[in-house]
Amino acid sequence: MAGKGFRGRLGNAAGAFTSNARNPNLRRAQLSFLGAWTAEWAFTVGLGIVAYRDGGATAVGLVGLLRMAPSAMLTPLLSPLADKGRRERVLILVSVLRGVATGAAAVVVGVGGPLQIVYVLAVLSTIAATLYRPAHSALLPSLCHNGYELASANVVRGLLDAAATLMGPLLAALLLQFTSVTVVFAVAAGASLWAAALLLRLNYDAPPRPSAPRETNWTRSAVEGIRVVSRNRDLALIMGLAAAQSFTRGALTVLTVVVAIELLGTGEPGVGILTAAIGAGAVLGSLAASLLVGTRRLGAWFAVGVALWGLPVTLIGVFPQQVAALGLLACVGVGNSLIDLGGFTLLARLAADEVLARVFGVLESLVALSIGVGALVASLVVDGAGVRPALVTVGLLCPVLAVASWRRLRGMDRSIGVRDDDIDLLHRVAMLNVLPLPAIEQLARGLEPVVVPAGHVVFLQGDVGDRYFVIESGEADVIGDGQVVATLGPGMGFGEIALLRRIRRTATVRATSELRLKALRSDHFLPVVLGYTPSAREAGVVVDSMLDRFTPRDDPEQPPQ
Structure with missing residues (x-):
């Protein structure tokens, strides 16, 4: 049985990658992320x-903070752009x-221009x-x-992130x-432009979003993402753990430079090699995470991922x-791979689609701010206490927080598991099976x-x-x-006939055994x-078919009214 279970996980892992490869929209979106x-x-x-x-470890830390602080402030204000239109644009x-900012930085460095201009361009990028x-x-x-498909997409993106x-x-x-x-800067600029080109051919039906009043205040629209997070303890917890992980990530941008040059003596190329080691582990981790695509323990694995961002850093100091x-x-x-699987999937499952980009904008704002603060704090600790004490103290933050959050994260797993059962039930209905995940998730939240x-x-x-x-469960007769x-x-x-055609019930439904139903109010069902065009089309076919079948006709040549 154990072997059979492992083979099943291998099948899920293979399916995670093939589902992304077969879907041209997912394939282009994922390759764009890679670039x-x-x-x-x-x-x-x-x-x-x-x-x-230019200025040693302190300069590295200050530049890290200067890069991230404006991003932390502006990302929540800019993220509503992705909730108001097509997100690939x-x-x-x-x-x-x-691409333009990075290419300009290459020109400035190449001609020996002022480094302040490079730093400004780095902030813009x-x-x-x-x-x-x-x-x-x-x-x-969308x-x-x-x-399962969303978890697969996050696993694949995690692998590409690792790559x-x-x-x-x-x-x-x-x-x-x-x-x-x-x-280096010129090649980075080319990769950014390639990422843009891949998305030009993206073609998909955007999922339905509930109508909302027009926002006359841009700041109010941006703040909505913060409100959503602050009102949801689960979202807030994931954000907090992500901020701790990002603090450590920011510290590593300084620590890898200092460790390579001062502690290990491997020189400037050693900085790239140490950073690449993270990527190598992430590639292996993503392959392992693909075995977890069907898991219902996303919160638990997220906690493990957070812990692994800190404990190894402490051990390097030892x-x-x-x-x-x-x-x-x-x-x-x-x-990092476990965080990609658990954290991003949980956020997408917990937040409504109409504010999803703003919620992720809050995440990126926290990430940017935490990276900047982490870089600055690490540089100060290195200058004040030395490299090894900085490694030990910075690395302890994530494991401690992961242990403290374990119970709450497991509770999220149980809640998502119940909703997955409801989604599986809804997917058995033909006109609902065509809905993308954000839409079917919206229906599942409204089930009674x-x-x-x-x-x-x-x-x-x-x-x-x-x-x-x-x-x-159970059976019923339609009379x-x-x-x-x-x-x-x-x-x-x-x-559905009465709701879609806005008429009274065309038949009686009586339980022949105890019926356990899941109900959707019309204000949840109809929007x-x-x-969504495919589901509306399928619903029309279903209603026409049922009316033809169930409506009594006195004259067989006369269509039902």
Whole structure:
């Protein structure tokens, strides 16, 4: 049985990658992410070298903070852009801006211009970069149909993120060995422009979003994401843990430079090699995380990932050898893959689609601010106490918080598991099966349990219709004008005719055994089903078919009215 279970997980892992490869929209979106993040990591390594040459570890930390602070402030204000229109357009604009800013930095360095201009361009590039991930994270659910597919997409993106974390620094190290920082910046600019080009051919039906009043105040629209997070303890917890992980990530942008040059003596190319070790571990971790695509323990694995971002850093301070440092940083990469699987999937499942980009914008704002603060704090601790004490103290933060959050994260797993059962039930209905994940999730949130004893009616012919029903267990007869015209069982829905055609109930539904139903009020059902073209089309076919079948006709040549 254990072998069979493992083979099943291998099948799920393979399915995670093939589902993304077969879907042209997902494929283009994921490759765009690869280009964008390869550019980011190569640029980060090159910028770290420029700053270290300019003013040592303190300069690296200050530049890290200067890059991230404006992003932290502006990302929540800019993220509503991705909730108001097609999200890939935001990604294209962001990638072009990054490419132009990074290319300009290459020119400034190449001609020996003032480094202050390079730092300003780095800030502009980073502002654009921090908007890329929330828009991309909000786009992915619209390209998926269920939680498994979304988890698969996040695993694949995690692998590509890991590959970028490996390829970007290695590419930077190779270019630094044989060329210069100018070439590193130029290659990063090209990768950003390639990421934009991939999205030009994206073609999909955007999922329905509930209508909302026009926002006359841009700040109010942006603040809505903060309000959503502050009102939801689960979202707030995930954000807090992500901020702790990002603080450690920011500290590592300084610590990897100092460890390579001062502690291990491997020189400037060693910075790229140490950073690439994180990427190598993330690649292996992503492959392992693909075995967890079908898991219902996303919160638990998220906690493990957070812990792995800190504990290895502490151990590097205890065992400051090059081989040990490479292996331990690879473990950090494994933790990053688990965070991609658990954290991003949970956020997408917990937040409503109409504010999803703003919620991810809050995340990126916290990440940017935490990275900047982490870089500054690490540089101060290094200057004040030394490299090894800085490694030990910084590394303890994430494991402690992960342990403290364990119980709450496991509670999220149980809640998501119940909703997955409801989504599976809804997917058994033909006109709902075509809905993308954000839409089907919206329906699942509105489900209400209803129990009807055997022999009782759910509704009578001629009643005013206000709800749609899906049978969870039991059976029922559909009675039209006193005659049984159909028998319904588990996984079948009924009640849509009155809602979609705005007429009274066309038949009576009576339970022949105890019925356990899930009900959707019309104000939950109609905006979703009619707001998405494929489901609206399928609903029309279903209603026409049922009216043809169930409506009595005196004249067979006369169509039903």
